[in-house]
Amino acid sequence: MKRYTAGARLYDVLSGERLVYRAGRVAGIAALRLGRGDIVLDLGCGTGLNLPLLLDRVGADGHVIGVDRSPSMLAVARDRVRSNGWSNVSLLEADVLSLDPAQITSITLREGGRPKVDAAFSTYAMSVFDDWMPAWTLIRDVVRPGGRAGIVDMALPTGAAAVFAPLARLACAAGGADLAARPWRALEREAADAEHTVHRGGHIHVVTGTLP
Ligand SMILES: C[S@@+](CC[C@H](N)C(=O)[O-])C[C@H]1O[C@@H](n2cnc3c(N)ncnc32)[C@H](O)[C@@H]1O
DSSP states (O other): OOOHHHGGGGGHHHTIIIIIIIHHHHHHHHTOOOOOOOOEETTTTTTTTHHHHHHHHHHHEEEEEEEOOOHHHHHHHHHHHHTTTTSSSSEOOOOOOOOOHHHHHHHHHHHHHSSSEEEEEESSOOOSSSSSHHHHHHHHEEEEEEEEEEEEOOOOOOOOGGGHHHHHHHHHHHTTTTTTTTTTHHHHHHHHTOOOEEEETEEEEEEEEEEE
């Protein structure tokens, strides 16, 4: 928690976004195949780097719900929402691991008149959660049947890119990510149509699929 308090204002610059991590969020959001008017949940939304890309897909009639437990990261996300004049974003300060799905339902009912979200997405966050399984259970609880899920997360680079493994270890240690977590496994198990692509030498994994 502390690292995301002290580093929140510098996160977008120091996290390697441009060089490395933007590629994963762009690929993940494209593969999520969102529609206009969709409601999307972003778990561990951080400073809101996914927001412009998600809003671009769901349009003015859609809605994005970002959840993060760090007030400092959310403060940056709120600035982003304010400065862009977005009125279709809800930001919720909460621990994903103990979040009551009813809190998400109350937002979806208010913003879209329906009880479930159309898609859930998480980038570089589930490997940071102390345990990603409760986050997966939350996704299963709040996404409508036939809705979409996308998990973008990290592992050690492989093949020729394995030379960058020490750098990846360093970056993930700084962010508190567990490179062995592989949180996309649950989605691969449960979505019959799961698609899995790897980027940046195997460091970034993008898994998307339709939930039963
Ligand atoms: C590496 S950052 C990723 C942020 C953002 N998803 C992105 O792609 O830039 C991990 C985020 O997960 C959040 N986080 C970690 N544990 C959490 C939890 N249990 N509940 C909610 N958010 C959590 C942190 O506060 C941080 O903002």
